Amino acid sequence: MSDPREEFLAGERPEDVALFLADSYVSDERLEQFGDRVDDGTLIVVDGERGRSAFQAATGTGAMEFAKSAMNLEGIIDDDLTGGQCPEAPGDEDHAVQFVFAFAEEQNEEVGGIYAEGDVIHAYAQCTCGTAFSDRWNASEA
Template identity: 85%
Template sequence: MSNPRAEFLAGDRLEDVALFLADAYVSDERLEQFGDRVDDGTLIVVDGERGRNAFQAATGTGAMEFAKSAMSNEGAIDDDLTGGQCPEADDDESHDIQFVFAFAEAQNEEVGGIYADGDVIHAYAQCTCGTAFSDRWTVAE
C-alpha cells in the first residue's frame, strides 16, 4: 500500500507538495479524507498544482508568496513536517506551528552545496506569533 507522506519525505514524489494544517488553525474533519491524521493536525501530500491551490484556500495566501516571505528567516522544521521551533521562541509568547508548506527538489550536483548531496526538502512554516520561517535539508539526512 502506498504511503504518500513517507514517499514524499524519501524524495520519491518530486512533483508533489506537502501541507500540514494544525487543528488549532483549521478545524475541518473533511481534511482527513485527503491526508494523514497526525497528533495536532492533518498532513496532506498532493500534486503540486492541487497542493498550491489547497494551501491558498486554507491560508488565504499563495504558496510561493508565503515561501518567499519565509525564506529569509531560518528556523527548525521537524523532518516529519508536523511542527518545528520558531526562531522567535525566546520570549514569553506561545509558539505553535499553524501550518507548513513543503516541496522536494531533485539532487543537482551542478548547483553544489546540499543540492549535491541528495534530494532537498524545502519547508516553510507559520507560527502562532506571526513569524514565518524556513528550513531545508537533504533527504539523506
C-alpha cells in the first residue's frame, strides 16, 4: 500500500492522525494540497504533531481536548472517516458531521477487548448540532 489514507485505516500509521473537514464547515481549496478530496470535504493524514496543530487551526479547539469531550458519547462514525450518525438525532437529515479527528492505536493484548484483536481506530466527530461523539473499531474490520 502506498496510499496514506488506506494505510491509516488499516492501522499501519500509528504515528499519524487523520482529519476530515466537511465543506460545510470550512471551505478552503488549499486543504486539497494536504489531503484527499472526498464527497463532502477533505481528508488529511499527517504526522501526529502537525495533525494536532492543523486540527486546532481549523476548529479552534485542541485535538486532545476535543477527543476527551467526545469520548463521553458513543455514536457511529463511518469507517472511511468522512461522515457518521449523530447519536442525538439518528437518521435526521439536519444532522451532519462537520469534522472528524482520528488516530490508530497498535494492538495490545495486555489491555484485552478489541485491543487484543488488532489495531484500533479511535475517531471523534462533531455534528452540525454541536454534539461531539466518538467511535472505535478494529482496523481489520474496516
